[in-house]
Amino acid sequence: MSAAETNRPVPTAHRAGLLGCRSCGRVWPLSETHCHRCGAKLVPPDRRSLQAVWAWWFAGLITYIPANLFPMMSTRSLGGLAGNTESTILEGVVQLVQHGSYDIAAIVFVASIIVPIAKFVSIAWLALAAGRPATVDQAHRRLHVYEIVEFIGRWSMIDVFVVAVTSALVQLGFVASIHPGPAAVSFALSVAFTMLSAQSFDPRLIWRGLPLRSRTDNEGTG
Amino acid sequence: MQQPDTYNLTTGQGLIACPRCDTLHIEEELTAGETAKCIRCGGMLAKSRGGAFIQLIALSFTSMILLIGAIFFPFLEISRMGFGNATSLFGVAMAFAEGLLLPLVLVLLLLVVGLPIFRSFLLLYTLLPLAKGHQPYQYAATAFRWSEQLRPWSMAEIFIIGTAVALVKIAGLATVHLGPAFWAFCALVLVNVAARGFMCQTTIWDAIEDAGVPTDGREMVEGQTG
Numbered sequence: 531m532s533a534a535e536t537n538r539p540v541p542t543a544h545r546a547g548l549l550g551c552r553s554c555g556r557v558w559p560l561s562e563t564h565c566h567r568c569g570a571k572l573v574p575p576d577r578r579s580l581q582a583v584w585a586w587w588f589a590g591l592i593t594y595i596p597a598n599l600f601p602m603m604s605t606r607s608l609g610g611l612a613g614n615t616e617s618t619i620l621e622g623v624v625q626l627v628q629h630g631s632y633d634i635a636a637i638v639f640v641a642s643i644i645v646p647i648a649k650f651v652s653i654a655w656l657a658l659a660a661g662r663p664a665t666v667d668q669a670h671r672r673l674h675v676y677e678i679v680e681f682i683g684r685w686s687m688i689d690v691f692v693v694a695v696t697s698a699l700v701q702l703g704f705v706a707s708i709h710p711g712p713a714a715v716s717f718a719l720s721v722a723f724t725m726l727s728a729q730s731f732d733p734r735l736i737w738r739g740l741p742l743r744s745r746t747d748n749e750g751t752g
Numbered sequence: 753m754q755q756p757d758t759y760n761l762t763t764g765q766g767l768i769a770c771p772r773c774d775t776l777h778i779e780e781e782l783t784a785g786e787t788a789k790c791i792r793c794g795g796m797l798a799k800s801r802g803g804a805f806i807q808l809i810a811l812s813f814t815s816m817i818l819l820i821g822a823i824f825f826p827f828l829e830i831s832r833m834g835f836g837n838a839t840s841l842f843g844v845a846m847a848f849a850e851g852l853l854l855p856l857v858l859v860l861l862l863l864v865v866g867l868p869i870f871r872s873f874l875l876l877y878t879l880l881p882l883a884k885g886h887q888p889y890q891y892a893a894t895a896f897r898w899s900e901q902l903r904p905w906s907m908a909e910i911f912i913i914g915t916a917v918a919l920v921k922i923a924g925l926a927t928v929h930l931g932p933a934f935w936a937f938c939a940l941v942l943v944n945v946a947a948r949g950f951m952c953q954t955t956i957w958d959a960i961e962d963a964g965v966p967t968d969g970r971e972m973v974e975g976q977t978g
Contacts, residue, residue, distance in 0.1 A: 540792050541776045543769035546761055548776070550769025553897055554957040555797065557764030557776065567961050568897045575774055626921070634920045637913075673772065673793055684904055687863075691907075691914025694860055696921055698839055699830045699928070715856050725904065734774040737792070 544575055544738070552732070575734035577661045586727035587653055593720040594646060601711035603693050618713060619643065619689065642689040642717070645682055649724050652679045653731065660735035672736045679728050686721045690714055768954075770795055788954075798954035805883040805959075811947040812872040812879075818936045818943065819869050819908075826931030828915070830922065840933060841865065867906040868940070874899035882959050893960055900953060909941045 543550035548557050553570035562572055573579060601616035617625060619642050626635035652675050659672060697708040759766030759778050768777045770790040782788060782800035790797055822841060829838040841864070845857050878896040881888050889895075915937075919928055 542774040543764075543767075543776050544774050546776060548761070548764045548767070548769070550771065550774055550776075552771045553900070555768045555771055555954065556957075557767040557769045559763055567957060568893050570897055629924065631920055634917055637917055669773075670793070680904075684907060685910055685913075687907055687910050688914045688917065690856075690860065691864075691911050692918045692921070694857065695828070695915050695918035698843075699828055699918070699922055700925065710853055710856070715853070718856060718859070729904070733772045737773040737775075 542734075542737070544734070549574060550734075552734075573732065575732055575738055577735060579730065579732050580657050580660060580735070582730040583653065583657045583727050586723050586730055587650070587657070590720045590723035590727055591650060593716045593723060594650075597713045597717035597720050600713040600716070602689070602713040602717070603697065604709050604711055606707050606709070616711060619717070638689055638692070641686055645686050646720065646724065649679055649683055649686075649728070653724065653727055656731060656736070660731070661738050664736070669736050673733060676728075676731065676733050676736065683721070683725045683728050686724075687718065690718045690721070768797060770797060799952045800955055801950055801952050804950040804952075805879045805956075807950045808947060809876060809879050809883055811943050811950070812875045815940055815943045815947070816869055816872045816876075818940045819865055819872075822933040822936040822940070823865055825933040825936065827933040828919075828931055829929040830926050831929075838931065840931075863905060863907045864911045865908075867902050868908050871899045871902055871906055878956065878960070882956075882963060886963070888960050888963050893957075896956060896960065908937060909944065912937050912941055 543557050547560060549560055549562060549572045550557050551565035551568060551570055551572060554565060554568040556565055556567045558565060558572060560574075564570065565572055598619055600618065602619050602622055604614065604616040606614050619638075623635050623639045623643070626632075626638060656672060656676055656679070664672070693710045693714045697710050700708045761767075766779050768779045769775065770777065770793060772795040773790060773793040775790055775792045777788070777790070777797065780788075782798055784800050787799040788797040789795065824840055824842060826838045827841050827843075841861065845861050874895040877889060878892045878899070881892070915934065922928055
């Protein structure tokens with residue numbers, strides 16, 4: 531497909547006064563509230579939907595703070611006699627580096643530190659930029675970021691599974707035992723909230739280079 | 753079945769809107785192997801796989817059986833200085849049966865085992881009648897929509913990577929043997945990849961629509977507005 535062809539303005543459901551179903555693609559008149567094919571709720575591409583994105587985003591950010599401050603895992607050797615070490619996410623990575631397992635340290639570092647932070651930044655950027663005037667290239671870049679965020683978000687759960695499996699396995703009683711700390715719960719919550727935030731984002735807003743336009747006028751007359 | 757070049761800009765009949773960028777497309781029947789992409793954002797609109805329903809049903813059954821096996825067979829076995837400990841996933845959950853962490857473990861079990869089983873069930877519920885050419889069951893559309901919405905939340909493959917990382921972490925402490933449930937999960941990841949290749953949401957939506965779900969409102973809408 532040539533560049534000239536992709537830069538041409540295209541008819542959208544919104545401009546045609548129709549509503550596209552985000553679940554199955556079927557197109558309906560504005561008066562419909564639910565898709566008759568798949569039953570999903572029909573939502574116009576409106577910046578109001580960004581409120582949900584921000585709500586989940588803040589919930590994710592709030593739970594991300596204790597996830598980093600509290601211990602992810604506590605290791606007890608010889609019933610606590612030989613020491614009781616607690617480690618946060620970052621300390622866990624440092625320990626892995628000290629043990630010499632750099633590859634695993636890299637996986638954990640990327641999955642539980644880089645990805646969550648990049649996700650917060652990207653979602654905030656998308657939500658701020660959504661619906662603002664954009665060139666076609668900018669829109670493509672934003673959609674690309676959205677697709678990456680959507681794909682990669684769930685992979686942050688790795689660290690929670692690592693803690694769960696490790697502590698379940700190392701139930702060697704008196705010799706050593708590993709228990710998940712409070713950070714495991716808040717980190718899992720944070721990942722879930724940011725996933726919900728990314729899912730609430732309506733990618734159709736990226737393509738609306740138009741300022742906010744009231745939809746109620748259309749609905750009232752149509 | 754939509755005829756090409758018949759569409760209605762008032763009712764939306766015969767049109768498809770790209771879920772990613774809202775661009776309108778005229779719906780056409782694809783022949784097997786063809787893919788339809790959005791002209792603006794390039795997102796996949798449909799990839800016809802010529803009635804891959806049988807394959808999807810087979811893969812759903814496979815993943816259901818693997819998952820049920822994965823719950824009860826030993827997952828990993830650890831031994832050190834005579835202390836041995838074999839755990840099934842069920843055993844993992846029971847190990848945390850007390851305290852604050854129970855909710856976390858229950859949620860993780862749900863993500864790893866519960867949702868994949870539920871999704872397989874929903875897909876079978878949707879596809880079994882369609883593959884036989886019967887009318888779909890009631891709520892088939894709802895079942896398929898749920899199955900698609902739950903997709904990001906079923907985390908079997910993430911669990912496997914997490915387990916691999918945990919194994920490397922423990923390797924220094926004790927010897928770990930992999931149980932059948934671990935391999936069941938690895939197989940499950942492959943089954944999921946295969947199912948993804950056969951899956952075309954648009955084809956299934958069209959099949960549900962063409963076979964006439966009781967709640968299909970296309971005719972109703974024409975009656976109302978036309």
